[in-house]
Amino acid sequence: MNVYDSTRMEDVMKQDGYVSTSNISDADLVVLNPCHIREKAAEKLYSELGRLQRDKTPKPMIAVAGCVAQAEQEEIARRAPYVDIIVGPQSYHRLPKLVADIEASKVKGDRKRSIDIDFPLESKFDLLPPVQARSVSAFLTIQEGCDKFCSFCVVPYTRGAEFSRPVDSVLQEAKKLMGDGASEVTLLGQNVNAYSGDTKGLAGLIRKLSQIRGLERIRYTTSHPRDMDKELIAAHGEITQLMPYLHLPIQSGSDDLLKKMNRQHTAEDYLKVIEAVRDVRPDIALSSDFIIGHPGESERDFEQTLQLIETVGFAQAYSFKYSPRPGTPASTISEQVPEDIKSVRLEILQNLLNKQQREFNTRFLGQSVPVLFDRKGKLPGQIAGRSPHMQAVHVNCKESEEVDKYFGRTVNVRITGAFRKSLTGTIEHTAL
Numbered sequence: 001m002n003v004y005d006s007t008r009m010e011d012v013m014k015q016d017g018y019v020s021t022s023n024i025s026d027a028d029l030v031v032l033n034p035c036h037i038r039e040k041a042a043e044k045l046y047s048e049l050g051r052l053q054r055d056k057t058p059k060p061m062i063a064v065a066g067c068v069a070q071a072e073q074e075e076i077a078r079r080a081p082y083v084d085i086i087v088g089p090q091s092y093h094r095l096p097k098l099v100a101d102i103e104a105s106k107v108k109g110d111r112k113r114s115i116d117i118d119f120p121l122e123s124k125f126d127l128l129p130p131v132q133a134r135s136v137s138a139f140l141t142i143q144e145g146c147d148k149f150c151s152f153c154v155v156p157y158t159r160g161a162e163f164s165r166p167v168d169s170v171l172q173e174a175k176k177l178m179g180d181g182a183s184e185v186t187l188l189g190q191n192v193n194a195y196s197g198d199t200k201g202l203a204g205l206i207r208k209l210s211q212i213r214g215l216e217r218i219r220y221t222t223s224h225p226r227d228m229d230k231e232l233i234a235a236h237g238e239i240t241q242l243m244p245y246l247h248l249p250i251q252s253g254s255d256d257l258l259k260k261m262n263r264q265h266t267a268e269d270y271l272k273v274i275e276a277v278r279d280v281r282p283d284i285a286l287s288s289d290f291i292i293g294h295p296g297e298s299e300r301d302f303e304q305t306l307q308l309i310e311t312v313g314f315a316q317a318y319s320f321k322y323s324p325r326p327g328t329p330a331s332t333i334s335e336q337v338p339e340d341i342k343s344v345r346l347e348i349l350q351n352l353l354n355k356q357q358r359e360f361n362t363r364f365l366g367q368s369v370p371v372l373f374d375r376k377g378k379l380p381g382q383i384a385g386r387s388p389h390m391q392a393v394h395v396n397c398k399e400s401e402e403v404d405k406y407f408g409r410t411v412n413v414r415i416t417g418a419f420r421k422s423l424t425g426t427i428e429h430t431a432l
């Protein structure tokens with residue numbers, strides 16, 4: 001979502017004549033838009049700010065956006081007093097005004113900080129300029145925020161309460177993206193399947209999106225097990241554009257720990273959802289998130305997480321050491337798990353997940369897979385894209401002109417190599 005938000009900030013600044021640059025030394029305004037979910041992500045902000053301050057002359061205007069801005073306004077002012085703008089995730093449509101305020105204060109000779117971390121009543125989506133597709137594969141935020149308050153998580157505090165964009169606004173944005181040449185859309189939300197902008201929920205929206213001409217592939221992320229309703233599960237078996245990939249975080253396989261996490265579901269609830277999805281879409285690629293070392297995690301809890309992974313068999317997954325976040329209930333629990341135990345458990349868990357990922361990819365050897373090519377490689381002739389199951393697929397074309405021919409299109413690829421994080425193959429010319 002930070003990537004989506006950054007592109008929207010770019011769109012809004014373009015209206016004021018700003019253009020983006022890939023060379024930081026050309027920038028008059030630098031916007032950093034980091035994630036606050038774990039401490040490591042948030043800390044990157046300060047090292048990046050330090051580098052900017054050290055290396056860059058003349059000094060550009062610096063804005064910090066996103067959830068870190070929302071949560072750490074005072075910390076930013078203390079650790080990086082030269083930051084000009086602090087703007088939260090729900091108010092970045094006002095960035096041009098904040099920039100103008102800084103310009104005006106500079107003219108007056110008293111450069112001061114502009115801050116906007118409101119949760120305004122107006123929706124930024126109604127006020128942002130029309131979106132522009134940057135790739136054949138586009139992100140589209142449909143839902144934000146969270147009302148679930150898991151013990152460890154900052155999202156409800158930084159992104160605010162659950163909010164869904166009205167269905168018409170989403171459809172309009174999707175049509176614009178397709179008109180610009182995109183053919184895949186990934187619907188975004190911190191709880192994307194809690195979407196309530198359509199009377200039939202996320203499934204209703206996906207059905208409407210599937211009617212849009214040119215929209216070949218639909219994905220969504222991130223979903224919560226409790227919000228996987230029957231309609232959404234059925235959609236996986238019925239809508240051909242809905243790709244066979246589901247990212248469904250569970251965090252832990254232990255009911256005791258899930259309770260401590262305030263997840264409001266059990267391991268069995270999760271397994272039932274997986275079973276129902278596999279009933280309608282047996283080949284679905286499953287992904288998840290795991291937190292290792294949440295306060296109170298015992299050896300037995302951890303074993304149960306490994307057991308759940310064995311039972312499900314994931315195509316890929318994200319796993320993180322628990323990171324105490326300011327203001328969350330879990331950060332004040334006394335039974336914190338020592339760092340060295342977290343590290344050992346994380347390694348064991350990742351070894352198992354990596355093995356499953358390799359096995360999943362190996363199954364595709366020799367198969368023909370439709371790949372949507374959205375990236376050109378560094379060397380001539382190299383092109384890459386994604387399979388329906390979300391695997392990265394790399395192809396070396398015989399002629400470098402072929403890259404332009406296939407770029408932006410879905411082309412069948414015969415898989416000849418399977419690795420943990422990617423597949424390789426050759427173009428099947430017959431499919432063109």
Ligand code: SAH
Pocket residue numbers: 037038152153154155190191222223224225248249250251289290291320321322323324325
């Ligand atoms: N709404 C989704 C998750 C969104 S947050 C869900 O409930 O499943 C994305 C992921 O970040 C989470 O799934 C979790 O695994 C991770 N995460 C959140 N807070 C964390 C923390 N304090 N420490 C480590 N990982 C965390």
Ligand code: SF4
Pocket residue numbers: 146147148149150153154155156190191224
């Ligand atoms: Fe965070 Fe997801 Fe829990 Fe909401 S449901 S608090 S976003 S982990």
